[in-house]
């Protein structure tokens with residue numbers, strides 16, 4: 458502009474104008490190409506970061522409920538990762554990269570004239586203050602935005618799980634009201650942030666227009682005073698606006714910047730709880746014993762001791778029945794034994810090694826677990842029995858199905874082992890699911906088999922098959938721990954452990970405990986530990 462207004466126009470020199478035009482076109486092209494490259498590089502950087510983070514994100518999804526309870530919707534961590542990737546590959550981060558250019562333009566302003574420089578520096582300062590004010594004004598709402606989103610996500614998952622109860626008991630309106638409350642609160646926080654960020658963006662835009670005009674006026678004053686040329690007025694106006702543009706862009710991107718920062722914070726907080734990636738030495742498969750010593754369990758996300766001080770030991774080739782009233786801590790105890798929850802105190806050892814000395818995968822291959830509420834994975838019966846092993850051996854699948862007494866049932870399905878079980882196993886009945894999950898627990902003959910009320914949905918045949926399955930594990934020198942309310946399974950157990958209010962009320966050989974129970978309620982201590990004809994072994 459300086460060249461055009463101060464040289465070309467007074468001298469009417471067209472070749473200079475053409476040369477300047479060519480130069481400007483070349484520089485714009487260069488800048489455009491750099492811009493495209495920058496965008497593409499950032500998209501790839503975002504892609505690399507995404508691949509890097511993907512395993513941590515999945516670890517968070519798969520471990521958070523068991524280490525910290527359900528705090529956010531299951532899909533939240535993946536949505537956070539998407540948000541971070543979009544921010545990195547979109548214009549949000551690029552606007553931050555442009556910030557240092559503001560200083561360069563500011564320097565050029567000072568070169569044009571110190572007054573122009575001072576005007577630009579003051580305007581920059583005002584915009585930075587506006588950014589800081591926006592940040593503090595939106596901080597609290599940004600936190601609300603994320604908590605209401607998490608609450609809404611949790612409720613949505615609950616509603617999905619409980620569609621039948623909602624329909625049968627007419628709970629739709631009530632569920633909708635609760636969902637709408639969270640939805641409204643979330644939308645309200647979003648609106649507030651939008652208002653504040655939008656107001657800051659408009660204020661900064663208007664301010665920049667005003668500064669641009671002000672700089673023109675200042676330039677005119679300096680021209681009249683003989684300190685600046687006419688071309689410099691326009692040049693300074695353009696350069697001042699260039700100096701302010703990056704800050705203004707950052708203000709415009711504030712909402713996505715805050716969103717990405719929050720997503721990052723949520724992921725880092727969760728991954729600090731969920732990461733267990735250190736290398737572990739491969740231990741030999743356990744084959745001797747299980748020791749549970751002074752185990753205390755607090756369910757994740759709560760403060761309550763559900764199991765207080767459980768100790769017992771089992772040798773290979775034994776079956777333990779865990780009994781006790783509802784809520785006495787049976788499921789909590791077997792979850793700790795199966796390595797799902799870590800005890801807050803005490804330890805669980807297989808052949809002398811605590812469970813955390815194995816990698817998750819190795820430990821999982823030595824343990825078969827049947828949870829109280831059976832959910833299968835979407836896939837075929839065979840895939841579910843083989844735990845979705847990549848190269849599962851058909852003989853192992855058949856062995857497990859036979860061991861669980863489920864083979865006959867499976868071959869009578871329309872597509873046999875290739876029958877699709879549907880999402881969560883919904884294509885099957887509860888009893889069928891339970892028998893397939895038992896086969897899954899017995900796949901490849903794990904040393905320790907932990908079954909949490911495996912007979913709750915079984916018919917007489919199913920229960921007989923279950924008893925045979927447990928005896929077979931015992932015969933092959935495995936250990937079985939079975940939580941059972943009903944007594945049929947109790948006929949085949951060797952030891953019984955009775956829990957009451959999280960305490961081991963009794964532990965010992967089956968017959969001794971059964972005799973003790975049949976003596977009547979007064980024979981059962983409320984909280985004190987009684988070892989009946991047996992020892993704690995620990």
Ligand SMILES: Nc1ncnc2c1ncn2[C@@H]1O[C@H](COP(=O)(O)OP(=O)(O)OP(=O)(O)O)[C@@H](O)[C@H]1O
Nearest residue numbers: 756757759763781782783784785786787788789790
């Ligand atoms: N996932 C969980 N989150 C929070 N608290 C839990 C969880 N699981 C169990 N608890 C609490 O721990 C206590 C023991 O529960 P647990 O499921 O072990 O009982 P249980 O003996 O297996 O009962 P039931 O025979 O009814 O299955 C209960 O008071 C329950 O409130």
